[in-house]
Amino acid sequence: MLRKAIFPVGGLGTRFLPATKALPKEMLPVVDKPLIQYAVEEAAAVGIEEFIFVTGRNKTAIEDHFDHSTELESVLQAKGKMEALDLVRAMVKNPGAVSYVRQQAAAGLGHAVWCARKLAGGEPVAILLADDLILGQPALAEMVAHWPGGNMVAVMEVEAEATGSYGIVTPGEDDGKLVEVKGLVEKPDPKQAPSRLGVVGRYIIEPGVFDQLDKQETGAGGEIQLTDALATRIGAAPFHGLRFSGERFDCGSKLGFLKANIAFGLARADLAEPLRDWLTQLR
Numbered sequence: 001m002l003r004k005a006i007f008p009v010g011g012l013g014t015r016f017l018p019a020t021k022a023l024p025k026e027m028l029p030v031v032d033k034p035l036i037q038y039a040v041e042e043a044a045a046v047g048i049e050e051f052i053f054v055t056g057r058n059k060t061a062i063e064d065h066f067d068h069s070t071e072l073e074s075v076l077q078a079k080g081k082m083e084a085l086d087l088v089r090a091m092v093k094n095p096g097a098v099s100y101v102r103q104q105a106a107a108g109l110g111h112a113v114w115c116a117r118k119l120a121g122g123e124p125v126a127i128l129l130a131d132d133l134i135l136g137q138p139a140l141a142e143m144v145a146h147w148p149g150g151n152m153v154a155v156m157e158v159e160a161e162a163t164g165s166y167g168i169v170t171p172g173e174d175d176g177k178l179v180e181v182k183g184l185v186e187k188p189d190p191k192q193a194p195s196r197l198g199v200v201g202r203y204i205i206e207p208g209v210f211d212q213l214d215k216q217e218t219g220a221g222g223e224i225q226l227t228d229a230l231a232t233r234i235g236a237a238p239f240h241g242l243r244f245s246g247e248r249f250d251c252g253s254k255l256g257f258l259k260a261n262i263a264f265g266l267a268r269a270d271l272a273e274p275l276r277d278w279l280t281q282l283r
């Protein structure tokens with residue numbers, strides 16, 4: 001049973017300055033919804049009951065986004081804007097279902113996840129990185145459907161020259177969808193990369209990963225890497241990669257973020273036609 005999800009939102013988002021000076025990167029909107037809301041909805045869709053945010057600076061925007069806004073709600077009510085009212089009310093989770101823990105220094109993704117260890121409480125947890133946005137079939141639902149227990153990461157083929165931006169898997173048994181992970185290395189040089197199967201921001205981890213993170217070992221970039229902790233669990237717990245079907249956009253990069261806005265806009269019935277018309281006229 002997977003009941004809890006961690007959303008690490010403590011990164012500095014330096015590639016998106018100045019937008020991220022006072023706003024977490026995960027609050028940037030794709031069309032009309034912040035990145036973090038897509039991730040929360042993906043988790044809720046698989047039955048996640050506890051939502052754990054690991055925040056850094058500027059966390060208030062995220063806390064406010066998932067809470068009641070009494071002033072806004074009463075204005076919408078008074079104006080009879082019931083659709084908008086339903087929309088903002090639907091985002092508020094059950095009392096006690098959302099927790100926030102502060103990552104006091106941006107010491108890496110592994111460190112962010114470790115900060116949530118007490119809230120994980122010895123259970124397997126999902127981890128969703130909101131800046132990896134997936135269009136089409138939600139990746140976490142596919143992972144849960146194929147999860148044989150243990151650790152699991154979402155994987156996709158990446159460009160040979162891009163291995164230095166991903167955790168890269170050494171594949172074992174592979175049925176085209178589910179692939180056994182026999183090794184995992186963070187950001188290898190293309191010449192040393194064991195494959196082109198890269199990890200994107202969806203994980204299911206078993207409690208043993210937290211024991212490894214307790215050791216606070218640093219890896220690539222001097223940061224505490226989640227992939228390094230996962231790699232040490234190979235042999236101790238089952239470990240699989242899942243090739244997800246949707247299209248992933250790296251919204252941590254400007255180009256990926258712009259592409260996501262266009263692709264998600266084109267997928268919207270209310271925007272597709274005028275947006276396509278405008279795009280075809282561009283030179």
Ligand code: UTP
Nearest residue numbers: 008009010011012013014015106107108109112
């Ligand atoms: P990134 O590697 O994209 O780093 O983090 P970043 O700081 O967010 O962005 P740039 O590179 O400076 O532009 C990947 C994910 O891990 C989280 C981020 O919030 C993002 O979801 N993260 C990273 C943390 O929560 N804490 C960290 O210390 C590092």
